[in-house]
Amino acid sequence: MLSPVRLRLWRVLPRCLLLLLTPLGCHSPTPRPSPPACHLPPPSARIEQTAQELHQVWDLPADPVYFAPVREPGPALRAYQQAVRARLDDGASPGGGTDPLALLRRQRAVFLAATTPGLRAEAAISGPIIEGRVGQITPPSCLDALLVDLQASRHPMITQPSELAAFILRRPAQGGDGERLRVYVSSLARSGGRMSAAVRERVDADLRAGFVLLAHLHNHPFLFDRVIGDASWTTAETQADIAGAIAPSASDVQYYGSLIEDAGLKTARVTNGFHTLTLRPDEIATLSPH
Numbered sequence: 253m254l255s256p257v258r259l260r261l262w263r264v265l266p267r268c269l270l271l272l273l274t275p276l277g278c279h280s281p282t283p284r285p286s287p288p289a290c291h292l293p294p295p296s297a298r299i300e301q302t303a304q305e306l307h308q309v310w311d312l313p314a315d316p317v318y319f320a321p322v323r324e325p326g327p328a329l330r331a332y333q334q335a336v337r338a339r340l341d342d343g344a345s346p347g348g349g350t351d352p353l354a355l356l357r358r359q360r361a362v363f364l365a366a367t368t369p370g371l372r373a374e375a376a377i378s379g380p381i382i383e384g385r386v387g388q389i390t391p392p393s394c395l396d397a398l399l400v401d402l403q404a405s406r407h408p409m410i411t412q413p414s415e416l417a418a419f420i421l422r423r424p425a426q427g428g429d430g431e432r433l434r435v436y437v438s439s440l441a442r443s444g445g446r447m448s449a450a451v452r453e454r455v456d457a458d459l460r461a462g463f464v465l466l467a468h469l470h471n472h473p474f475l476f477d478r479v480i481g482d483a484s485w486t487t488a489e490t491q492a493d494i495a496g497a498i499a500p501s502a503s504d505v506q507y508y509g510s511l512i513e514d515a516g517l518k519t520a521r522v523t524n525g526f527h528t529l530t531l532r533p534d535e536i537a538t539l540s541p542h
Contacts, residue, residue: 289317290324290394292402299436300450306406306439307448314422314431318395325392326401329525335410336474336496336526352389352498352527356382359497366489370502377539378499386535389498392528395420395435400471400525403439413443413473413484413495419455421463433466434458443473443484459515467530468511469521472498498522498529500539508536 295308312318325333333350340349348354356378363375380386392400403409403416419436436451459465474496478486484495500508500522511517512533520531531539 289315290320290322290398292398295437299454300448304441305448307451308437308439309454310433310435310437312433312435314433318398318433319393321391322394322397325397325525326405328404329397329401332400332404332409332525339410339474339476350496350524350526352524352529353382355494355497355524356499359493359495359499362490362493368487368489371489373502374499377502377505378497380538381499381529386531386538388530389527390530392523392525396469396521396523396528397525399435399437399469400523402437403471404525406439407441409473410476412441413475415440415443415471415473417470418468419451419465420467420469421455421458422466423458423461423463434463443475455515465511465515465517467519467521468508468517469523470504471523471525472496474524496524496526498524498527500529500531505536505539509540512536 292310293312296311297309299307299309301307337350348358360375360378360382363371363378366372381389399416399418403414407414417438417440421434421436423432423434425431436455438448438451455465472495474494475484475486476494478484478491478493480486480488480491500520504520504522508517508520508531511520517533520536522529522531
């Protein structure tokens with residue numbers, strides 16, 4: 253008669269012998285952690301780079317998660333958010349904090365107090381947004397947050413406010429290949445910037461090949477410690493504007509109009525890393541100067 257110990261070994265041995273035929277032997281397989289749903293792989297290509305600019309492109313699956321609200325910002329964006337909140341709580345923006353409407357009202361008040369016609373025109377754009385007649389304000393999408401995190405990882409955005417711009421395109425399913433996203437990202441080392449001719453040529457070629465321009469995204473950074481004549485083009489009339497407001501500028505609106513006409517732009521998105529404003533073509537038309 254087998255002892256209890258030998259009996260237990262006898263029962264285990266057949267299973268182990270079977271598993272020995274596999275590379276894992278008698279060990280349980282260790283599950284590999286799946287990559288987070290909201291993440292960016294390495295870029296597909298670097299298009300152009302200078303001391304002040306970096307233009308890259310990503311090819312991604314058309315996963316709905318990229319357009320869902322972000323659950324957890326990346327480390328660079330999270331650090332930026334914490335630094336912004338600390339400055340706002342310190343009295344740089346009394347009342348309202350990062351509330352998007354409070355930031356819009358604060359900026360609009362600065363523009364309305366100005367005598368420069370161009371600044372008063374900017375105030376006319378933010379009015380309908382504050383009143384809720386134009387645009388939709390939401391938390392940043394996964395893709396919004398990923399791109400601002402990328403920007404914040406490249407530049408210290410509190411002391412060096414900077415902007416990114418992105419063309420977000422979708423290619424319909426082809427044969428056995430599902431829908432795809434193509435995202436062109438221009439990362440600048442300053443507020444504002446130029447359009448890259450090399451990027452626009454690629455976008456136009458993609459549109460001719462059947463892609464659709466889902467969105468143009470750019471960020472509006474916060475501008476603390478402004479000094480007249482600095483890299484943010486601060487003047488005496490704008491020195492009190494800490495920015496971070498998600499209303500498009502007059503030049504943004506004009507640019508969106510050309511993208512609607514020439515490239516079939518579906519939406520325009522402006523984010524500050526805390527909230528994103530989304531505008532449809534008909535809403536953009538109402539903001540255009542008449």
